[in-house]
Amino acid sequence: MPSSVLTRLGPIPRRLCVRRATAPPSPLLRPFSATARPHDILHVSALPSRIKPKYKDSPTSSLLSLRWPEPPRNVLIIPKFHAPQVTLSAVTFAKHVHQGYPGVNLVFERRVASQIHESLPFPIYTADPSALHDKIDLVATLGGDGTILRAASLFSLHSSVPPILSFSMGSLGFLGEWKFDEYKRAWRQVYMSGSRVAVTDLQDPHTQAAAANRLPNDEDDLPLHDAWSHVRGKSMGLTRSSKVLLRHRLKVGVYDAEGVNINNQLMPTSTAEPQQLLPPTPAALKTSDERTEPMKRAFHAINELVIHRGPNPHLAIIDVYVNGRFLTEAVADGILVSTPTGSTAYSLSAGGSIMHPLVKALLITPICARSLSFRPLGLPLNSKVVLKLSEKNRGRELEVSIDGKRKSGVTIGMEIRVEGETVGRTPDGGWAGGVPCVIRSPANGNPTEDDDGWVGGLNGLLKFNYPFGEA
Known part of the structure; x- marks a missing residue:
């Protein structure tokens, strides 16, 4: 209130001030400090x-x-x-x-x-x-x-x-x-x-009739939920x-020469993101894992795992194992293990096959291989792939990139372990694994x-x- 107005009104009576100060607060009002301000x-x-x-x-x-x-x-x-x-x-x-x-x-x-x-x-x-x-x-x-x-x-x-x-x-x-x-x-x-909103919320008479005559299924026995009542008129119908x-993902683990998971040392690749390490590995998980055992500490990738020579002038030499058995010695600029979703990304540019995202598979694609007979391979989703830096590498460190979002340098004796993520129902009826798009x-x-x-x-x-x- 402007000061000129206060001057014309004169001083406020003391008894009025006391009455307002001692009046009990309304139970419908919250303290001002508990209400978030706009722009907070x-x-x-x-x-x-x-x-x-x-x-x-x-x-x-x-x-x-x-x-x-x-x-x-x-x-x-x-x-x-x-x-x-x-x-x-x-x-x-x-x-x-x-x-x-x-x-x-x-x-x-x-x-x-x-x-x-x-x-x-x-x-x-x-x-x-x-x-x-x-x-x-x-x-x-x-x-x-x-x-x-x-x-x-x-x-x-x-x-x-x-x-x-x-x-x-x-x-x-x-x-x-x-x-x-x-x-x-x-x-x-x-x-x-x-949402399963009540039929009365459906505006179209034909839609109401169809909903009334719908066939029962395993979820129609559930009661109609009233939590959507504040958005009445927006229903799409009961069915x-x-x-x-x-979309399936890869589970990736980076292991040192002693077989210890070092995923916590992976760093972000984007300068636009906070340069944060991953949360530290729990002490109970800092134990060596066999190649045939599930990974206890995994980083998930929706596109691909890439290991390549980076700035080194020499070709990378990588030993490839599938389900614990030696497959081949890859001599190339690098190698990719991709998902079907990632088959249309880096793998496609490297000459890999195109795969539908619902195919449950892994795709191994060489990057500029020295051998002309080294072709892309499709493997079952539950395959366990191990990429190990060979002792023959002239470049002593290669670069690993996971979805282009995390990277790490790996040296002789280190391993990259990759397997398809298990996807399925949980006991509560939900789903675990994959990226639902x-x-x-x-x-x-x-x-x-x-x-x-x-x-x-x-x-x-x-x-x-x-x-x-x-x-």
């Missing part, structure tokens, strides 16, 4: 624990159906680095989610949070990557394939990864499913997936759910059909078998 950046430790969805097999689809037991609450938004327009799109997306879906908490990486929090009229959350696993229900990426890899790398020490909703806004975007102008439909679809492609729904709206974007991307983006001389 809060820590994720204040958020509720992560909600893990369930995935259901479909008799008509090779994809899985996403079923939330309750609405997702904590969403991590990851935009592409050094792209101002993408950052603005992330702000637009965040505002839409906050306005139309109350109760959703938005989480950003520290660097992004510091850039955009002043543009958002509500608090946001952040934390170091090590604190995200127990809090994040869903991840939304805005960028290219590298942004999806960055999102997956945040959970590379864990067997359980939240569903990833990806918007293609990068230079290639072969892994990206949605165009950003579809963000409202995409978000609604993944948020409401498996509608988002489709998920579960939300697939764009078919254009005709039929939930029983697959919209195989992999085929479209193969032709449209990678120009598979593209003729010469055509524009």
